[in-house]
Amino acid sequence: MKTLEKPVPPGGTIGIIGGGQLGRMLSLAAARLGLKSCIYNDTPDAPAFQVTQNAVAALYDDLNMLAGFADACDAVTFEFENLPAHAIAHLAERVPVRPGAHALAMTQDRLTEKTFVEKLGLKTAPFFDVTSAEQAREAFGKLNGKGILKTRRFGYDGKGQAKVASADDTARAFESFKGAPSILEGFVDFSYEVSVVAARGADGAFAAYDPPHNEHENHILRRSTVPSQLTPAQVSEAKAMAKKIADALDYVGVLAVEMFVGKDGGLLVNEIAPRVHNSGHWTIEACQCSQFEQHIRAVAGWPLGDPVRHADAVMENIIGAEADAWEALARGGALHLYGKKESRPGRKMGHVTRLRGKA
Ligand code: AMP
16 A cells, blocks of 8 residues: 655656546646646546546446556546545555545535534535435425425536425425435525635645635536625635535545525535536636646645635636637637537536636
């Protein structure tokens, strides 16, 4: 078993599980620091494979391939949080895994995650465990007329979610999820959404970016804008909440805490993403150290970089066929295209960041 008492030196290899756009941007950031990346993805056409010499295409529960991958790396991290727990344990027996198995387990499941957040004394939407249609009806009765049923695991970009407005609705939604364990959340009538993208180093150091205002369309992030309308006091509170979460998880790496800003100005935790996050892409152009470099630094045991923001910025996702207008988009700002062959509706094809003067 390799250990990481010392930082991974330049020339070392960071393993990245998942070869989508996040893996791709992590790999590019590693390269800038003189580190190599080895990327593991379950299909051979991964966007991140285009930017690394070390690509492994194998299933996420292929323990032999995972072992070989672990042996080729000095530390391993993730671009997505849904690797099966036994596969993470298998990796962790061979190589330092950052963030660790505990942090991933806590955040893979919405019920475990929300219970953990509540125990820390942070606010969330009211939530109830739902494992049967009967429980679904009962839970709805405890809400004030509106809720969202969410599968506990494997949901993203609105998948595995249904808005409900009656006990019957809730039972039907539960059945449409084919009985997958779920939680029913009270619908929060928030003013807007923000996120704190932050990093915790192997030495416990903490660094948070300015929280962006996030706008969604069809459950997919459309736009992140910095600065948000949060007051300085709310910004401090939001960052302190993220620090509390990161410390309690003994977290190493970048994480994102998505929050609702209530009509009364209070902050509610919606979700924790144990990885770099779409709402932090603007940090590439607008900050001294991007979220991708920051994550690689933390995983490699390097000192964290400075998250200071030197410009106001708006990041917009390029979704589906919008990527066909790449020439026009290239004129308007910092264009990132992820190298995906096909533009399916709802698929994130790239993003563009426009800087709006000095911060
Ligand atoms: P999630 O997958 O939990 O991040 O939810 C995706 C989006 O659905 C959030 O960014 C919100 O816009 C909306 N949403 C999720 N949960 C709630 C809630 N309890 N009340 C109101 N809107 C929600």
